[in-house]
Amino acid sequence: MADEESKGSPKKASxxxxxxxxxxxxxxxxxxxxxxxxxxxIATGIFQLLFNFYVLSLGxxxxxxxxxxxxxxxxxxxxxxxxxxxxxxIGRRNAIVLSYAGFAVSVAFMxxxxxxxMFLAMNILQGIAQSLGGVAMGPFLMDNxxxxxxxxxxxxxxxxxxxxxxxxxxxxxxxxxxxxxxxxIGAMDTQAYSLSLWTVGLSGLLSVVPMLLVVNKTNEGAxxxxxxxxxxxxxxxxxxxxxxxxxxxxxxxxxxxxxFMNVFFRTVHHQSDTxxxxxxxxxxxxxxxxxxxxxxxxxxFGKIEVVVVSQALSIPFLVLLGFSPWFGxxxxxxxxxxMLMNMSSPIYSTFVMxxxxxxxxxxxxxxxxxAWNFGWxxxxxxxxxxxxxxxxxxxxxxxxxxxxxxxxxxxxWFQRPLKKNPVQLSEGNSGL
Numbered sequence: 001m002a003d004e005e006s007k008g009s010p011k012k013a014s015x016x017x018x019x020x021x022x023x024x025x026x027x028x029x030x031x032x033x034x035x036x037x038x039x040x041x042i043a044t045g046i047f048q049l050l051f052n053f054y055v056l057s058l059g060x061x062x063x064x065x066x067x068x069x070x071x072x073x074x075x076x077x078x079x080x081x082x083x084x085x086x087x088x089x090i091g092r093r094n095a096i097v098l099s100y101a102g103f104a105v106s107v108a109f110m111x112x113x114x115x116x117x118m119f120l121a122m123n124i125l126q127g128i129a130q131s132l133g134g135v136a137m138g139p140f141l142m143d144n145x146x147x148x149x150x151x152x153x154x155x156x157x158x159x160x161x162x163x164x165x166x167x168x169x170x171x172x173x174x175x176x177x178x179x180x181x182x183x184x185i186g187a188m189d190t191q192a193y194s195l196s197l198w199t200v201g202l203s204g205l206l207s208v209v210p211m212l213l214v215v216n217k218t219n220e221g222a223x224x225x226x227x228x229x230x231x232x233x234x235x236x237x238x239x240x241x242x243x244x245x246x247x248x249x250x251x252x253x254x255x256x257x258x259x260f261m262n263v264f265f266r267t268v269h270h271q272s273d274t275x276x277x278x279x280x281x282x283x284x285x286x287x288x289x290x291x292x293x294x295x296x297x298x299x300x301f302g303k304i305e306v307v308v309v310s311q312a313l314s315i316p317f318l319v320l321l322g323f324s325p326w327f328g329x330x331x332x333x334x335x336x337x338x339m340l341m342n343m344s345s346p347i348y349s350t351f352v353m354x355x356x357x358x359x360x361x362x363x364x365x366x367x368x369x370x371a372w373n374f375g376w377x378x379x380x381x382x383x384x385x386x387x388x389x390x391x392x393x394x395x396x397x398x399x400x401x402x403x404x405x406x407x408x409x410x411x412x413w414f415q416r417p418l419k420k421n422p423v424q425l426s427e428g429n430s431g432l
Contacts, residue, residue: 019296022152029144029214030153033096034160036210040100041161043203045168045284046175046196047107049277052262053176054193058114062263066384068123069259073376075127076134080373083135084366092140093214099133100211102126104204111194111201127373134369142353150354151295151303154346159291162342166284168203172196173277187273240364243352244371246409251375253402256383256395257322259376261334264392269327279331286335290343303351304414307344311407314340315400322396341403 026034052065087095106122106129137157145153175196180187183195257264265271265279290310298306317340320333352364383395 018299019152022149022295023156025146025149026153027144029093030141032210032214033140033144034157036096036100036207037157037161038164039203039210040103040207041164042168042171043103043200043207045165045170045280046172046203047168047200048165049169049172049262049280050176050193050196050273052260053188053273054190054197055119056263057188057190057193060116061384062260062387063381063384064116064119065259065263066380066382068119069255069380070377071120072123072127072130073255073373073380075124076131076373077370077377079128079131080135080366080370082366083131083369087132087136087139092136092143093211095132095136096140097208097211099129099136100204100207102129102132104201104208107197107204108201111197114194131369131373134372135365138349138353138365138368151298151347151350154350155291155295155298158342158346159288159294161288162284162291163288166281166288168281169277169284170281171199171277173274173281175199176273240367242409242413243355243364244367246406246413247348247368248371248374249402249406249409251372252379253375253399253406255376255379256399256402257392259380260383260387260392260395263387268392269330271327279334283335283338286339287342290339291346294343294347298347303347304410307348307351307414308407308410310340310344311403311410315403315407318396318400318403322392322400 055065055068056062083095090098102125106125109125110119110122141153141157142150176189176192177187179185179195180189180192183191185191262276262280265276266273271279294306294310301309314337317333317337320329321337324330324333349368352368386394
């Protein structure tokens with residue numbers, strides 16, 4: 001037994017030492033980005049928890065919430081491709097700065113001038129900001145990392161964001177009560193939500209500061225011909241489609257339930273705002289833990305293997321989340337599903353970026369963003385109307401089906417071919 005322990009300890013120490021060495025290899029720009037992402041994550045955590053409640057407190061229903069998500073995502077969908085070319089002109093750093101600032105401004109205007117038209121207009125602005133940031137993030141991290149630490153940077157970036165979101169959601173759960181006590185109003189009063197959401201706008205502006213210190217760096221390959229991505233697609237028929245389609249299917253499923261999880265906890269399981277904030281915080285923390293451990297798993301077992309296995313394991317927990325009558329089981333299922341389904345996201349993003357040449361990364365990031373936003377543009381409106389008429393059952397069933405289809409695509413298009421021919425999907429290889 002002692003010999004076995006002595007053999008196991010160096011291995012464990014080696015894993016930790018490897019992880020720390022990868023983090024120490026992060027560039028100065030990457031570190032500044034992580035700080036900015038953490039501040040922005042706190043802002044979005046508060047927003048995700050409270051904004052739906054703010055709109056409902058004004059007398060609107062779930063269908064209106066769905067329309068706003070659709071407006072935001074449809075804008076991101078339409079603009080994603082031109083944004084891929086734009087970020088190469090203005091720089092990835094500048095695109096991220098504009099993204100964060102646009103989000104902060106949109107929140108401020110929705111609080112100053114609440115109303116259906118303003119909500120739709122500012123969600124369109126958020127869609128523009130979301131498109132800028134979403135398209136720029138992957139190429140920015142690729143430009144500011146090397147192959148050795150790249151998977152760790154992608155995963156730690158997502159993990160820190162989710163941890164920050166959990167902090168924001170935890171804070172957001174208490175903010176309405178804190179303002180209500182000081183103003184002698186109800187914790188579910190519109191004014192309590194409005195004052196709480198002002199912290200989102202301020203935090204969003206603060207997140208810009210670290211990014212302004214980043215040295216604007218663009219991969220020289222990204223300055224190539226405007227038609228270089230089209231040349232790559234012509235030489236590799238079907239490759240972009242296979243890389244993007246699973247994300248599209250997943251996004252359609254996610255858009256059916258994820259924008260409404262706070263409403264699900266309140267209406268189906270009768271939880272308070274403070275409790276929901278705490279659940280969201282722990283859920284985001286669980287996601288952050290999964291994202292942080294993901295690169296070590298990917299390094300040991302392979303990127304696409306981690307994607308397939310983690311997402312497949314999440315399906316039973318999604319079933320329990322949507323259909324269990326016992327809230328304790330629902331809560332455990334929520335944490336497990338959140339961690340397992342999301343831990344693979346940065347791993348797959350890294351995998352996708354490594355499959356194309358530098359000149360094509362901007363377009364691939366744009367198309368991936370379009371695929372993701374297509375689902376979120378389409379699904380929330382459908383889900384909102386289904387909820388009004390039939391409750392949460394049909395949206396959950398559709399999500400389970402769509403997630404299962406996407407997992408099958410990952411397996412048959414990537415994992416199984418990789419088992420047969422390990423060189424076929426090697427990093428940076430242009431073959432599929």
